[in-house]
Amino acid sequence: MPGTPISFARGAPAPDLIPALELAECAHEVARRDGDKVFAYGPGGGYAPLREWVAERHGVPVERVVLTVGGLQGFVFYAAEQLARRPGRVLVEAPSYDRPLKVLAREGAEVVALPMDDEGLEPDALEAELRNRSEPASFLYTIPTFQNPSGRSLSQDRRARIVEIVREHELAVLEDDPYGLVRFEGAARPSLLELEGGTLATYTSSFSKTVAPGVRTGYFVLPQGDASGFEERAVSTYISPPFLPEAIVWEFIRRGRFEPNLERVQNELRSRRDAMLRALAQHLGGHASWSTPEGGYFVWLDLDGDTDTSDLAVRAENAGVAIVPGAGFFPAGSGLGRSSARLAFSYETPQRIAEGIELLASLR
Ligand SMILES: Cc1ncc(COP(=O)(O)O)c(C=O)c1O
Numbered sequence: 001m002p003g004t005p006i007s008f009a010r011g012a013p014a015p016d017l018i019p020a021l022e023l024a025e026c027a028h029e030v031a032r033r034d035g036d037k038v039f040a041y042g043p044g045g046g047y048a049p050l051r052e053w054v055a056e057r058h059g060v061p062v063e064r065v066v067l068t069v070g071g072l073q074g075f076v077f078y079a080a081e082q083l084a085r086r087p088g089r090v091l092v093e094a095p096s097y098d099r100p101l102k103v104l105a106r107e108g109a110e111v112v113a114l115p116m117d118d119e120g121l122e123p124d125a126l127e128a129e130l131r132n133r134s135e136p137a138s139f140l141y142t143i144p145t146f147q148n149p150s151g152r153s154l155s156q157d158r159r160a161r162i163v164e165i166v167r168e169h170e171l172a173v174l175e176d177d178p179y180g181l182v183r184f185e186g187a188a189r190p191s192l193l194e195l196e197g198g199t200l201a202t203y204t205s206s207f208s209k210t211v212a213p214g215v216r217t218g219y220f221v222l223p224q225g226d227a228s229g230f231e232e233r234a235v236s237t238y239i240s241p242p243f244l245p246e247a248i249v250w251e252f253i254r255r256g257r258f259e260p261n262l263e264r265v266q267n268e269l270r271s272r273r274d275a276m277l278r279a280l281a282q283h284l285g286g287h288a289s290w291s292t293p294e295g296g297y298f299v300w301l302d303l304d305g306d307t308d309t310s311d312l313a314v315r316a317e318n319a320g321v322a323i324v325p326g327a328g329f330f331p332a333g334s335g336l337g338r339s340s341a342r343l344a345f346s347y348e349t350p351q352r353i354a355e356g357i358e359l360l361a362s363l364r
Helices: 020-033 048-058 070-085 098-106 123-132 156-168 192-196 224-238 243-254 258-284 309-319 350-363
Strands: 065-068 090-094 111-117 139-142 172-176 201-206 218-221 288-290 298-303 340-344
Touching: 020 243, 048 065, 048 218, 048 243, 065 070, 065 224, 070 098, 070 172, 070 201, 070 218, 070 224, 090 098, 098 111, 111 123, 123 156, 156 192, 172 192, 192 201, 243 258, 258 288, 258 298, 258 350, 309 340, 309 350
Parallel strands: 090 111, 090 139, 139 172, 172 201
Antiparallel strands: 065 218, 201 218, 288 298, 298 340
């Protein structure tokens, strides 16, 4: 009987990375202690104590923080608000996270894919794009740290350069950073929000990767003038967010569990990342190149020759390994990413990762 398929497709934490029992205790506690708030309607911007914690962490007034039902729901609000206020094309690095690309396509936005390399988005390409078109762009969407799908991070110099360009062109930028704290080694780099100061830069993160995705709690740190319009979109979509999961996250933090849990998650994911890099070197060395992320969930694989990873994904699935072909991380019809794939190391054990890569290599 075939075993359970090995999934490199799921950008999700392995079940043992979720602190389920501790969260259950937090749920019980907040429901009893703060039930009149967590089971009621309330502010569209989210559960006040958590909102205040986020505001303090980022050194901004609480009015600039809006908690969202995961980061992706917030992206939907941000994109709609930004495109309504400043219609125009949206600039993205290529490859980029596929769900926002789909949201933007649905909004009817023109999406311009800018090249990136191992140091992240190429500033010269951004500058050339802005200079070559007379009409202003709506915004830049970027994932500077442990990017989905590539695992790459924007270098320190490029962060500074991109902020210069953003200022010169008065370009709004959305910095999506759900993986930044999931760092295995190396020093953290300043966020675009820190470098820019929060006039043009909006920062978003989420507790999906640091606590659990099922709490569906993300947040946005918005420029002063943008926060109320953004919050209004939340109110007119769901009135107020579910407070119970936001309060669970807050209670988890209040109990001092956030940092130790994060450390455990970092250690677990580091050994999974190491297993994947080792197996790639052993079985695909000389036939492919791949990113070496210092954190996050993903390795980006570029196969040599003309292997079509859409075909490979079908053969791999039949053999019991799931991967995501690269093409879906580029704007539709661009023809890019044909020989690439996203490999998530977050879901499987190191041993299954090694087995899965060996199997994948044999199918190439
Ligand atoms: C880059 C990026 N942004 C946002 C999200 C959305 O996360 P959530 O909606 O769970 O907060 C993800 C999820 O994988 C992601 O990879």
